[in-house]
Every structure is written in structure tokens, then in C-alpha cells.
Amino acid sequence: MDTAAIRELNRRFGIPDSVRIVAGNGGLAKVDIATRDGTGEMYVDGAHITSWQAARRGGILFIRTEARWDDGPRQLNETHANALRTCGKHFLLLIILLCFATIGCDEKSPPLVATPVPVVLVAQPIERAVTDYQIFTARTEAVQSTNIRARVTGYLTRIAFQDGDMIKEGDVLFEIDDRPYKAALDEANATLQVSTANLDASKAGLEIATADLVTAQAEYEMDFNVRKTNAAAMSQAELDKRLGMRDAARGGVDKAKAAIAEAESSIQQAKAALMTAQLNYDWCKVTAPISGRTTRHLVDVGDLVSQNVTILTNIVSLKPIWAYINVDQNTAQRVQTLVHEGKIKSFRNGQMPVDMSVGVGSADSFPIAGTVDYVSNQFDPNTGSIQVRCAFPNEDESLIAGLFATIKVPIGAPHEALLVSGQAIGTNQGQKYVLVVNDKNEVEYRAIETGQLQDGLREVARFRSVTEPGPNGNDITKQVEVLKPGDWVIVNGLQRARPGVTVDPRKVDMLTMLDESHSSSSK
Numbered sequence: 001m002d003t004a005a006i007r008e009l010n011r012r013f014g015i016p017d018s019v020r021i022v023a024g025n026g027g028l029a030k031v032d033i034a035t036r037d038g039t040g041e042m043y044v045d046g047a048h049i050t051s052w053q054a055a056r057r058g059g060i061l062f063i064r065t066e067a068r069w070d071d072g073p074r075q076l077n078e079t080h081a082n083a084l085r086t087c088g089k090h091f092l093l094l095i096i097l098l099c100f101a102t103i104g105c106d107e108k109s110p111p112l113v114a115t116p117v118p119v120v121l122v123a124q125p126i127e128r129a130v131t132d133y134q135i136f137t138a139r140t141e142a143v144q145s146t147n148i149r150a151r152v153t154g155y156l157t158r159i160a161f162q163d164g165d166m167i168k169e170g171d172v173l174f175e176i177d178d179r180p181y182k183a184a185l186d187e188a189n190a191t192l193q194v195s196t197a198n199l200d201a202s203k204a205g206l207e208i209a210t211a212d213l214v215t216a217q218a219e220y221e222m223d224f225n226v227r228k229t230n231a232a233a234m235s236q237a238e239l240d241k242r243l244g245m246r247d248a249a250r251g252g253v254d255k256a257k258a259a260i261a262e263a264e265s266s267i268q269q270a271k272a273a274l275m276t277a278q279l280n281y282d283w284c285k286v287t288a289p290i291s292g293r294t295t296r297h298l299v300d301v302g303d304l305v306s307q308n309v310t311i312l313t314n315i316v317s318l319k320p321i322w323a324y325i326n327v328d329q330n331t332a333q334r335v336q337t338l339v340h341e342g343k344i345k346s347f348r349n350g351q352m353p354v355d356m357s358v359g360v361g362s363a364d365s366f367p368i369a370g371t372v373d374y375v376s377n378q379f380d381p382n383t384g385s386i387q388v389r390c391a392f393p394n395e396d397e398s399l400i401a402g403l404f405a406t407i408k409v410p411i412g413a414p415h416e417a418l419l420v421s422g423q424a425i426g427t428n429q430g431q432k433y434v435l436v437v438n439d440k441n442e443v444e445y446r447a448i449e450t451g452q453l454q455d456g457l458r459e460v461a462r463f464r465s466v467t468e469p470g471p472n473g474n475d476i477t478k479q480v481e482v483l484k485p486g487d488w489v490i491v492n493g494l495q496r497a498r499p500g501v502t503v504d505p506r507k508v509d510m511l512t513m514l515d516e517s518h519s520s521s522s523k
Helices: 003-013 078-086 088-104 179-229 236-282 329-340 510-522
Strands: 019-022 029-036 042-057 060-069 119-123 126-130 133-142 145-149 154-159 172-176 285-287 292-294 311-316 321-328 353-358 368-375 385-392 404-410 415-420 426-428 431-437 443-447 450-454 457-460 463-469 475-481 488-492 504-507
Touching: 172 311, 179 236, 321 329, 321 404, 329 385, 353 385, 415 450, 488 504
Parallel strands: 119 504
Antiparallel strands: 019 029, 029 042, 042 060, 119 488, 126 415, 133 321, 133 404, 145 311, 154 172, 172 285, 292 311, 321 385, 353 368, 353 404, 368 385, 415 457, 426 431, 431 443, 431 488, 450 457, 463 475
């Protein structure tokens, strides 16, 4: 193009003097750009357009340019970038004109590059038996949680455990000053011995009184017979005297028996006092009533602890551990129906298996197995739910009370299902779908219905209900198979594939893809 033609283009397209085309040699064009920076300073700088390429794709003109400065190669600085933004529309028009100038100089456009076939990863669905479930939130609780209190009053002399220790039933935890209780125990022992001695004396007195009674009875009977035979030989007064002596002897026997009974009661009282003293003495050593883990000690050596008041520490059991959940009425009735039909096991006989996951954000995996061991006898009218308790063996003692947990409870009978990775499922205006590669490596669109997550894979229904108009004008609903176990589902590259497009499928395993995605996300 000559200078006159370029000027005509300037005039026709309204290119200002600040951006003008100057004739160049060998198909090159020189562009002078006058710019103004942010401070109002005016300067002029020049650049040579060394090459340009243009290609039309889908109605859009793509332009690629290269430039150099008069004094050598240089990168655009911020001022030059501001200049290009200032006259961006005219500069784009200038580049287009330069492309036309190149075409006028018999320069050929480079050939269009063919779009490569997109590569996608495909895998076959996994077919296996699964069970519908529902997830409930829960808090773990200890089967036993015991506050250890002082059972006698006294000063603490020893703490026999470390805070947080695992202890066994019967282990000594604390010791209280036992000297006052040892003295009371010795006194009770002495009192028992005195009562025993009194009993022995009373028994001896009873023997004496019994002997006296025998003698008095014999004398009375002898005198009675004498007077009966010869009244002159024994007066009535003397006989009455013998009778009085016999009755007095009988009174002595009764008194001796009463003394024995009193002595025996004293012994029982002394034994009870001794037992109390022994218990108080033994309670000076505070032992663990259950096995489990202790909390910190709540008192120190030298503190005065009060009987049945002062809490010394707390112990919680670890094996097994409980978790309570609240099951809504609809779910409970659904499960009850399945139990009556014999499809699942009952909640109430300890055979219903459940799985638990602890912690926040770990609801994809439920590694802890347990069973339901208790169901309440009534619904809570305030919440419309029934309380259910799950028990977990906790043999490794990794679970403790108070953990936030999610529990997966089966609420249906096992059934066959197809499982695919979640990244293979797309959504189109609320409709879930997968893309399947057929034998010709062409992509097919399959609308699907999804179910629950099963070990990280999403359940996909093999059949889908489709409604079509019938021959008599009535709609007909039929089951259509939308996914087969042998179909190759796109699991990676879903956005690069479109229905009807030919792709380059690379076959992988569905579980392998799942493991890779988990490992990459964890990194």
C-alpha cells in the first residue's frame, strides 16, 4: 500500500493523528503512537510491527502481532500499556488495516489448526448390593460416669493416681488421715470384748440360779411330803417358807436369763459399732468403684474433705460407649413396617447394626461398627421423635464421652445398585445426567436418577420412569434402562465432551479414580 492509500484509510476510518500508519519497506509498516501519561507530559514513541497473523474461527477474527522498537527489543512498560488502553479501539482498527495491507501485498494467511479430539477418562459403574440408610447426629456418652466423694470427714494425706490415668475397680485413689477412725475402731473392739465378758458372766449366773432353783424345789417337795404324811412334823409356816425360797430361786433364774439376753444385745450393738468403725476406717482409703479413666484431682493434700459432700475426682467408663439419637416418626414407622415384613432386624433385640463416624466433616466414612441396644417406649410429643441408643464396643478405647458423631442407620432392605463417582454426574437445569461413550467413541447423554452415597460413590438407578403419550391420548409410564453395568461413563473431562462429539476415551477403574481424587484433595 502507498502513502496516499494509507492516508485515505486514515481519513475514512477516522484514525486520529496520534495513531497513524506510515509506509514501510518489505511489507513492514511503521506505527507512530503519541500518548499522554497521568501527569500531563506529552511524548512520542515508535514501534515496528514485524509480523501479524489473522484467522477467522466461528465468525470471530483472531489477530496475533509482534513488534520491536526502533532502538532495539523492549517490553511494554506501564506508560505504553496506558497508551494502548487510551486508544484501544483505534489501535485494534489499525491492526486490522495492517492485516488488510498484508493481504494486498499477496501475503498468504496461515492454515487453520484442526481442533484435537478431546481426551476423556471413562469407567464402568460398579454393581453391588447396597442398603438405604439415614444419618443422624449424636453425642457419645459413657455407660458409667461416677463422681468420687469422700465418705468420711478428715484431712487428705495422699493422692495415689495421676490425672487422666486409666484405673481398675478397687484401685486406691486417695487416702484420708485414719488415726481418729483407728482409735474409734479400737474402742469398738474393746466394747465388744466387754459385752462378750458380760455375756459369759450372765451365763454363769444363770447356771448358779438354776442350781439354787433345783435345791429349793427339792427342799419344798420334801417338806410338802413330810407335812402330808405327818402334819405335826411340819408346820404350815415352815412349808410356806420353803415355797417362798423356791419361788425366789425361780426369780433368780429369770433374772439370769434376762442378764444373758441383755448381754447378747450388747454384743450385737458392739458388733454394729465395730462394723461402723471398721467401715469408717476402711473409707479413709478412697477406692475406685468402677474401671475407667479419671479426670484431674479436685482437691489437694492437706485439704479438709467432708463426708458425702466433697467431690474428689470423676471416673468414666470407656468400654462400651453409648450414643443417643432421635429418630423421627416417619422413619421409625418405615423401619417398623420393614421389621414386621421380616426384611430387616428389629431395633429392640440388639441385632440392628449401625455405623458411626466421629468429628466434623467426616460423614463420608463410617468406620466404627455398633448395634442398637435400646429404644424408648414412647415418642417425645415436643419433637415428634423417639430416642434410640446405640452401643459401640470401643475395644481400643479410642472413643470418649462428649464426641460429636454421625451415625448411619439402615432403613431399608439390601438391593442391587449401580455406583459411579460423583464427579461423573452433571446437572442440567436440575436434571442429573451422565455422559456415556458408545462403541463408536461418540458421547451419549443419559438422564438419570440418583440415590444415596455408598462408601464415597453415588448410587444411580438403572431404570428410569418415562411418561409418553399413548395411542388413545392417555399418557403411558414405562421403565427405561438408562445405564448398564457395561457402559463406559465419562468420569473425567465432562466439560470437554458434548453429546454427539467423538472423543478419545481412556479406560480406568471407578474405584481407582475415587482413590486418586481423595488423595489429591488431601494433599
